[in-house]
Amino acid sequence: MPINYYIFLAIALFSIGIVGVLTRRNAIIIFMCIELMLNAVNLLLVAFSKKHYLVELERLKVAGLEAVTNVGTDGQLFVFFIMVVAAAEVSVGLAIIVMMYRNIHSVDVNFLNRLKH
Amino acid sequence: MIIIKILFGFLTVVAIFSALMMITSKNPVYSVLWLIVTFFSISGHYILLNAQFLAIVNIIVYAGAIMVLFLFVIMLMNLNKETEPQKNRWIKMIGAIAGGCLLLVLVAALKDVGLKKQVAMVNGGDIGLIKNLGKELFSTYVVPFEISSILFLSAMVGAVVIGKKE
Numbered sequence: 001m002p003i004n005y006y007i008f009l010a011i012a013l014f015s016i017g018i019v020g021v022l023t024r025r026n027a028i029i030i031f032m033c034i035e036l037m038l039n040a041v042n043l044l045l046v047a048f049s050k051k052h053y054l055v056e057l058e059r060l061k062v063a064g065l066e067a068v069t070n071v072g073t074d075g076q077l078f079v080f081f082i083m084v085v086a087a088a089e090v091s092v093g094l095a096i097i098v099m100m101y102r103n104i105h106s107v108d109v110n111f112l113n114r115l116k117h
Numbered sequence: 118m119i120i121i122k123i124l125f126g127f128l129t130v131v132a133i134f135s136a137l138m139m140i141t142s143k144n145p146v147y148s149v150l151w152l153i154v155t156f157f158s159i160s161g162h163y164i165l166l167n168a169q170f171l172a173i174v175n176i177i178v179y180a181g182a183i184m185v186l187f188l189f190v191i192m193l194m195n196l197n198k199e200t201e202p203q204k205n206r207w208i209k210m211i212g213a214i215a216g217g218c219l220l221l222v223l224v225a226a227l228k229d230v231g232l233k234k235q236v237a238m239v240n241g242g243d244i245g246l247i248k249n250l251g252k253e254l255f256s257t258y259v260v261p262f263e264i265s266s267i268l269f270l271s272a273m274v275g276a277v278v279i280g281k282k283e
Binding site: 001002003004005006007008009011012013014015016017018019020022023024025026028029031032033035036039042043046047048049050051053054055057070071072073074076077079080081083084085086087088089090091092094095096097098099101106107108110 | 121122125129132133136137139140145148149152155156159162163165166167168170171174175178179182183186187190191193194196200201202203204208209211212213215216217219220223224227232233235236237238239242244245249250252253254258261265268269271272273275276277279280
């Protein structure tokens with residue numbers, strides 16, 4: 001599958017995430033849009049990892065070597081670490097949102113303007 | 118090859134449609150459910166790229182754990198269509214235009230970037246299997262792996278400290 005398709009798919013998902021962050025006022029939905037953007041980046045990392053693997057495989061085939069390589073494993077491990085960080089981020093972020101709901105009885109981000117005054 | 122193209126198109130359409138439904142639906146619970154559909158279709162893309170480990174982790178961690186956490190919080194706060202705050206129409210339009218501009222600029226910049234001949238390997242290649250990833254993770258990346266466990270511990274402590282009543 002051409003890498004272009006994956007690039008455009010990831011751009012589309014990322015832009016939808018941006019639009020969600022800009023147009024919604026519910027803090028939980030904004031948070032979910034951030035997760036969507038992280039996933040778009042993950043998808044692109046995996047696609048590029050498979051691209052580099054294929055390039056290396058063809059290079060080895062041309063050189064007449066044994067076609068065993070682990071080029072591109074790094075990209076998929078980065079995706080794994082992004083997922084780990086996202087899980088930690090979600091736990092802390094949702095705790096902050098719950099605390100905010102306890103204080104102002106709403107999840108509307110427009111009420112969080114205390115720094116403005 | 119044609120079946121892979123059909124699958125790719127189907128998963129792409131599902132992902133983009135459900136992402137759009139996620140940001141447009143009024144009820145937060147529906148938003149969460151649409152986001153789960155998006156995550157499943159992204160997992161389908163991973164399976165198409167033969168990144169099986171990441172596909173399963175994506176389903177277990179994202180669609181399983183994280184989304185259930187979101188759903189719990191939404192139900193705990195009893196959010197629904199009536200309590201959903203609405204921005205006024207102009208702000209929404211400006212947000213959509215800004216996001217559309219970003220989409221336009223990125224597509225225009227990357228359209229002729231010279232990657233047309235480059236192909237991501239689908240339906241083959243064994244770097245996405247648990248054997249290879251595990252070998253690499255526990256040899257080259259063992260220090261970041263251990264540090265991420267400390268990160269989890271601190272996130273757990275942080276969530277408890279923030280969440281407890283004072």
